Amino acid sequence: xxxxxxxxxxxxxxxxxxxxxxxxxxxxxxxxxxxxxxxxxxxxxxxxxxxxxxxxxxxxxxxxxxxxxxxxxxxxxxxxxxxxxxxxxxxxxxxxxxxxxxxxxxxxxxxxxxxxxxxxxxxxxxxxxxxxxxxxxxxxxxxxxxxxxxxxxxxxxxxxxxxxxxxxxxxxxxxxxxxxxxxxxxxxxxxxxxxxxxxxxxxxxxxxxxxxxxxxxxxxxxxxxxxxxxxxxxxxxxxxxxxxxxxxxxxxxxxxx
Amino acid sequence: xxxxxxxxxxxxxxxxxxxxxxxxxxxxxxxxxxxxxxxxxxxxxxxxxxxxxxxxxxxxxxxxxxxxxxxxxxxxxxxxxxxxxxxxxxxxxxxxxxxxxxxxxxxxxxxxxxxxxxxxxxxxxxxxxxxxxxxxxxxxxxxxxxxxxxxxxxxxxxxxxxxxxxxxxxxxxxxxxxxxxxxxxxxxxxxxxxxxxxxxxxxxxxxxxxxxxxxxxxxxxxxxxxxxxxxxxxxxxxxxxxxxxxxxxxxxxxx
Numbered sequence: 001x002x003x004x005x006x007x008x009x010x011x012x013x014x015x016x017x018x019x020x021x022x023x024x025x026x027x028x029x030x031x032x033x034x035x036x037x038x039x040x041x042x043x044x045x046x047x048x049x050x051x052x053x054x055x056x057x058x059x060x061x062x063x064x065x066x067x068x069x070x071x072x073x074x075x076x077x078x079x080x081x082x083x084x085x086x087x088x089x090x091x092x093x094x095x096x097x098x099x100x101x102x103x104x105x106x107x108x109x110x111x112x113x114x115x116x117x118x119x120x121x122x123x124x125x126x127x128x129x130x131x132x133x134x135x136x137x138x139x140x141x142x143x144x145x146x147x148x149x150x151x152x153x154x155x156x157x158x159x160x161x162x163x164x165x166x167x168x169x170x171x172x173x174x175x176x177x178x179x180x181x182x183x184x185x186x187x188x189x190x191x192x193x194x195x196x197x198x199x200x201x202x203x204x205x206x207x208x209x210x211x212x213x214x215x216x217x218x219x220x221x222x223x224x225x226x227x228x229x230x231x232x233x234x235x236x237x238x239x240x241x242x243x244x245x246x247x248x249x250x251x252x253x254x255x256x257x
Numbered sequence: 258x259x260x261x262x263x264x265x266x267x268x269x270x271x272x273x274x275x276x277x278x279x280x281x282x283x284x285x286x287x288x289x290x291x292x293x294x295x296x297x298x299x300x301x302x303x304x305x306x307x308x309x310x311x312x313x314x315x316x317x318x319x320x321x322x323x324x325x326x327x328x329x330x331x332x333x334x335x336x337x338x339x340x341x342x343x344x345x346x347x348x349x350x351x352x353x354x355x356x357x358x359x360x361x362x363x364x365x366x367x368x369x370x371x372x373x374x375x376x377x378x379x380x381x382x383x384x385x386x387x388x389x390x391x392x393x394x395x396x397x398x399x400x401x402x403x404x405x406x407x408x409x410x411x412x413x414x415x416x417x418x419x420x421x422x423x424x425x426x427x428x429x430x431x432x433x434x435x436x437x438x439x440x441x442x443x444x445x446x447x448x449x450x451x452x453x454x455x456x457x458x459x460x461x462x463x464x465x466x467x468x469x470x471x472x473x474x475x476x477x478x479x480x481x482x483x484x485x486x487x488x489x490x491x492x493x494x495x496x497x498x499x500x501x502x503x504x505x506x507x508x509x510x511x512x
Binding site: 012115193212232233 | 264265266267268269272344345346348349352353355356357358359360361362363364366367368442443446447450451454465468469471472476478481482484485486488489490492493496
């Protein structure tokens with residue numbers, strides 16, 4: 001176990017070293033630092049931005065927006081999803097509206113939202129909440145439907161009230177799939193944050209990237225792009241760890257990928 | 258049946274009616290109203306603006322999608338079939354996957370300017386990851402007995418891939434293509450919006466840029482909403498089209 005792990009780390013490092021070497025070669029060949037700076041310049045910019053805390057300031061802002069909009073999206077989508085999954089009538093009434101809105105991506109709302117909210121915090125939070133809402137809602141509905149009906153029947157036979165059935169039977173049974181849905185929501189919101197900040201926010205990672213592009217400081221642009229990748233990975237990892245911690249009984253396959 | 262059907266339309270109709278009723282009381286000529294959206298929609302179709310913009314965005318999506326598929330499918334098959342290739346290439350794929358496609362837009366603008374090149378790069382980048390991940394998964398899920406049978410019969414590696422691995426991986430590749438197309442359409446709207454917003458009005462075109470012009474220059478909310486509806490309709494149609502094409506190509510996967 002230990003050796004395979006070390007080995008995969010080594011292979012990872014080798015691949016990335018080869019990539020960096022190819023990049024360095026291409027940069028040297030092209031010899032246009034504004035278009036394609038060397039990997040060294042990008043790493044230097046990353047260290048410098050990290051040292052001056054600028055990197056973490058923008059990252060913190062983007063992360064705070066992500067958390068806020070995930071909380072909002074979950075607070076709206078999970079109760080609605082539970083209700084729609086448990087009551088077919090409600091599902092029939094609400095589902096067509098959801099299906100009408102869902103194809104309109106969060107990003108397509110940006111111009112209208114810009115007009116309503118202006119440039120600031122509200123715009124990215126709205127766009128990300130919208131983007132995260134649909135995967136969480138659909139995932140919750142699907143999760144509720146996969147709950148074994150016999151468990152619900154058993155609880156009902158034993159006289160558990162409806163509220164108790166939801167909190168003690170449906171929720172625990174649906175939790176693993178619900179966390180998968182949350183993961184999709186995180187991914188969807190994280191994609192939207194960059195677009196929303198790029199266009200309509202005075203701060204955050206998306207804004208920083210665009211700021212440095214206008215200054216033609218390409219190494220800094222690359223440093224922020226790397227930060228977006230790192231945080232995207234860490235957010236995904238965090239939800240995966242959360243699902244392992246909250247639902248240790250669920251098969252790993254449900255939690256991974 | 259009709260009663261159930263009617264149930265579904267109840268809420269959208271109620272919402273639109275409320276919007277019309279409440280909106281009519283607002284004393285602002287810019288207030289968007291469903292009735293105005295419909296007239297704007299008809300006018301934009303009649304003068305050809307909307308179809309033109311959508312056609313331009315779609316052509317970029319198809320170009321980027323083709324680039325992504327033509328790299329991701331062969332590479333994914335190789336990764337799924339040969340363990341050593343997967344081990345060595347996977348770190349690269351997994352390192353770039355969390356980077357949102359829009360994040361590389363500034364680089365794309367630097368390299369290709371604000372025209373079609375940058376948009377195609379973003380689309381290709383966005384569509385690449387769902388396609389490759391599903392292709393790898395499809396090529397790995399293959400029944401090992403089939404591979405052993407192929408080896409017993411002395412098939413060469415290329416022939417095994419062509420006649421055994423590809424057919425087995427096709428349904429999964431299809432899923433990847435469908436997800437990739439959805440992501441690609443979202444990405445093109447974002448790319449065109451951002452180009453419109455950051456590189457000045459002219460030049461790029463497409464539905465995303467059209468929306469931004471309506472926001473920033475002429476402030477026509479009804480037309481922005483028409484564009485949003487257009488984005489939604491195209492997303493829906495693309496998804497249906499790919500589903501239909503996949504079912505026609507692989508009738509055995511029909512559920």
